[in-house]
Amino acid sequence: MRHWVTAGVLLGVLLFPLLKVSPYVLHIATLIFIWAFIATAWSYMGRFGLVSLGHGAFIGIGAYTAGLMFNLEGLSPWIGMLLGGALAALLALLVGWACFRFGVMGDYFALLTLALGEIVSLLLVAFRDHTGGSLGFTLKRVGTSWLYMQFEDKTHFYYLALAFLVGALFLWRWIDRSKMQKALRAIGEDEVAAATLGVTTIRYKLKITMISAFVAAVGGVLYAQYVTYLNPHTLAGVGPSLDIAFKAILGGMFSLWGPTVGTGIIVLLEEYIRVNYGAKYIGLSQIAYGIALVSLIIFLPKGIYGSLEERFRRRKTPAKN
Amino acid sequence: MEILFLNALANGILLGGVLALLAFGLNLIFGVVKVIHMAYGQCVMLGMYIIYTLRSLYEVPLVAAFAVAVGAMALWGALLHLLVIRPLLGAERLNQLLALAGLIIVFENLAHVVWGADLRGVRVDLPVVSLGNIYLKTSNLLAFLGALAVLGILYFVLQRTYVGLAIRAIAQDTECARLMGINPGRIYLLTLTIGGALTGLIAAFFSPIYSVHPHFGGSFTLMAFIIVVLGGMGNLAGGFLGAFIIGIVTSVAAVFTSTELAEILALVIFILVVLVRPQGLLGTRGAR
Numbered sequence: 297m298r299h300w301v302t303a304g305v306l307l308g309v310l311l312f313p314l315l316k317v318s319p320y321v322l323h324i325a326t327l328i329f330i331w332a333f334i335a336t337a338w339s340y341m342g343r344f345g346l347v348s349l350g351h352g353a354f355i356g357i358g359a360y361t362a363g364l365m366f367n368l369e370g371l372s373p374w375i376g377m378l379l380g381g382a383l384a385a386l387l388a389l390l391v392g393w394a395c396f397r398f399g400v401m402g403d404y405f406a407l408l409t410l411a412l413g414e415i416v417s418l419l420l421v422a423f424r425d426h427t428g429g430s431l432g433f434t435l436k437r438v439g440t441s442w443l444y445m446q447f448e449d450k451t452h453f454y455y456l457a458l459a460f461l462v463g464a465l466f467l468w469r470w471i472d473r474s475k476m477q478k479a480l481r482a483i484g485e486d487e488v489a490a491a492t493l494g495v496t497t498i499r500y501k502l503k504i505t506m507i508s509a510f511v512a513a514v515g516g517v518l519y520a521q522y523v524t525y526l527n528p529h530t531l532a533g534v535g536p537s538l539d540i541a542f543k544a545i546l547g548g549m550f551s552l553w554g555p556t557v558g559t560g561i562i563v564l565l566e567e568y569i570r571v572n573y574g575a576k577y578i579g580l581s582q583i584a585y586g587i588a589l590v591s592l593i594i595f596l597p598k599g600i601y602g603s604l605e606e607r608f609r610r611r612k613t614p615a616k617n
Numbered sequence: 618m619e620i621l622f623l624n625a626l627a628n629g630i631l632l633g634g635v636l637a638l639l640a641f642g643l644n645l646i647f648g649v650v651k652v653i654h655m656a657y658g659q660c661v662m663l664g665m666y667i668i669y670t671l672r673s674l675y676e677v678p679l680v681a682a683f684a685v686a687v688g689a690m691a692l693w694g695a696l697l698h699l700l701v702i703r704p705l706l707g708a709e710r711l712n713q714l715l716a717l718a719g720l721i722i723v724f725e726n727l728a729h730v731v732w733g734a735d736l737r738g739v740r741v742d743l744p745v746v747s748l749g750n751i752y753l754k755t756s757n758l759l760a761f762l763g764a765l766a767v768l769g770i771l772y773f774v775l776q777r778t779y780v781g782l783a784i785r786a787i788a789q790d791t792e793c794a795r796l797m798g799i800n801p802g803r804i805y806l807l808t809l810t811i812g813g814a815l816t817g818l819i820a821a822f823f824s825p826i827y828s829v830h831p832h833f834g835g836s837f838t839l840m841a842f843i844i845v846v847l848g849g850m851g852n853l854a855g856g857f858l859g860a861f862i863i864g865i866v867t868s869v870a871a872v873f874t875s876t877e878l879a880e881i882l883a884l885v886i887f888i889l890v891v892l893v894r895p896q897g898l899l900g901t902r903g904a905r
Contacts, residue, residue, distance in 0.1 A: 347711055349718070398892045403653060403714050407842060408891045411884045414839060418884075422877035534835055538718055545715060579726035586722035593716040594704045 309458060313451045322450040328556075328563045329457035330519050335543040335555035336464040337511035340471060341504045342541070342549045345401070345484040348505075350409030351512050351540045353416040354384040356532030358513025359520035360420060360427060366444065367436055373445045377517040381510040387412075388509035389502060396498045401487070410534060417533030432527030435520070445521045453522055460518060461556070464511060468552050471507075476500055512540075542589050548602020557601040620750045625872040626865060627751050633864025634761035635822050638768060639837060640844035640856040642815035648788040648851035649808040652702055655717040658838030659724035660813065664690045664820025665829040666728055669737045679741065683824075687817035694813015698806050706805075721835070728831040738828030760822035767818060768857070771811075775853075784808060788851065836880065840867075843887040849897020858898060 313322060338351050361383055362376025371379075391412055395405055420427045427433065438444045440452070447453050471477055479500045482490040491497050520526050530536060547558020562585060569581030596603045639661070646654050664686045671682035701720065705713045743755035775781035786794040787804045795801055827833070844863050848855025863883055870879035890897065 347715075394892050398895075400891060400895070403710050404891055404895060406711065406714055407653070407846070408888055411839070411843075411887050415881050415884050418877045418881050422875060422881070534721075534839075538721065541715070542719065542722075579730035582726035583723050583730065586719050586726065590701060590716045590719040590723070593712050593719065594701070594708070597708065597712055 334515035350413035352537035355516030358516035384513035548599025629865035629868030633861035637860035658834035690817030855899035
């Protein structure tokens with residue numbers, strides 16, 4: 297039953313551009329796919345109690361590495377993507393090792409990563425000779441080119457972003473089936489107990505942090521390639537970092553579809569208000585979003601999709617005891 | 618070079634005084650209610666906008682505008698407690714943190730919608746004070762002295778009054794204090810109200826120094842965290858010391874490098890403290 301629903305949704309999404317929808321609708325859908333991809337990457341670690349408020353650092357490193365290598369050296373973003381991902385994973389390794397080695401967890405981990413995201417943003421501004429500082433820079437246009445990941449038709453990027461999102465969801469499933477998932481869940485529930493039972497806690501936590509950082513950086517490259525403009529305030533720092541975490545939390549970071557649903561809701565809400573109330577009140581959508589977020593954390597700590605899923609499961613399998 | 622350094626040092630000390638007040642509010646809320654107020658700097662920003670509006674639109678006298686801001690922000694703090702913090706008292710620590718971080722989005726965009734993205738400043742013409750080769754802005758000096766005076770009053774209230782005793786008791790052991798007949802709910806509300814009034818006061822001290830914009834609060838929230846963690850969460854004396862360290866370090870670093878690098882330096886200090894000495898410089902507790 298569940299698989300049929302998933303297959304139906306996927307088929308609908310695949311055939312969607314054939315309906316001759318406007319480029320605007322495709323644009324919104326593409327944005328949802330890209331940010332859902334990043335939010336899913338965030339949840340890889342978030343759902344095991346490693347709540348990072350600094351994923352802006354990773355998307356920023358990914359996007360700027362690929363973007364600068366392309367503009368300065370003409371390197372294909374496909375390679376830049378791997379390079380940026382590797383750099384982000386390296387940073388995750390360094391910071392993660394330090395955090396886990398010294399036992400930084402919970403809200404201290406959240407605050408430390410928040411500082412990390414801000415440091416990357418400030419560095420991008422400080423090296424303004426290369427990065428364009430606060431004003432950012434635009435990618436050189438090359439028309440439609442698969443090699444350089446630039447397309448004039450919105451449909452191409454729609455499918456590309458969709459493919460990446462599906463890949464991220466499959467990676468989630470792979471993590472779920474791996475030994476890593478059991479180890480991490482045990483760590484998330486009781487780290488000391490897990491360590492006593494012989495789980496190498498630091499190694500597993502590092503592994504998931506690096507995977508999350510790598511995938512987030514790839515998402516950063518996707519976003520930069522799509523909008524062909526890089527700015528430290530949209531790709532790093534406190535704002536984007538919080539946005540990523542909130543999209544995942546709003547949907548529900550413990551469920552496979554949670555981050556995607558959360559991203560969809562937020563992007564659509566923002567667009568709805570922007571279109572209906574004009575650019576002057578663009579902040580209004582953000583206020584509504586912030587209030588919705590705070591209320592959701594208070595009333596539905598598991599997120600929208602997560603809470604729905606839980607209710608659904610409870611009805612299907614009545615209490616066994 | 619030496620004169621440059623001395624000027625930066627003096628201004629860093631002056632900045633440290635106001636930062637100490639900022640960190641004190643955050644620290645008090647953390648120590649008593651045990652939540653990290655992620656949107657504290659943003660509250661200061663709202664206070665500054667209130668002062669700006671009263672001054673530029675209604676031409677209210679400066680001191681009256683300051684008083685209104687303090688009162689309004691105290692109410693705002695109480696409101697925040699009732700609407701957001703109280704429902705979250707039983708929730709997980711991380712959820713409290715995230716909900717308060719969500720308020721950052723609300724506050725910054727509220728400012729954006731109401732006042733726009735431009736810089737808004739209150740013009741106050743004050744002379745420059747000079748001590749030999751060291752030049753100090755009167756506004757900075759007044760803010761420093763004012764902050765110290767307020768800190769002194771707060772210290773007196775905490776140490777010498779019954780309410781202060783109740784607040785300290787709750788901070789040390791909530792359950793035990795409850796058994797002694799102290800109502801934690803009321804103390805929490807009071808703490809958030811005091812914390813709110815402090816954001817109004819800081820806004821008053823900042824108004825003649827800085828122009829305000831919707832993202833103004835962000836860097837000060839981070840700065841306050843850095844100080845609080847440096848001194849040890851909940852440790853008021855540590856926060857006082859931390860404020861001057863961070864004030865001097867950022868002020869001197871900004872003169873010799875750039876403001877971004879100065880901020881990066883403060884953040885790196887923060888990360889190192891969290892990693893190596895999470896209990897803070899003056900902290901003694903082994904547990905986090």
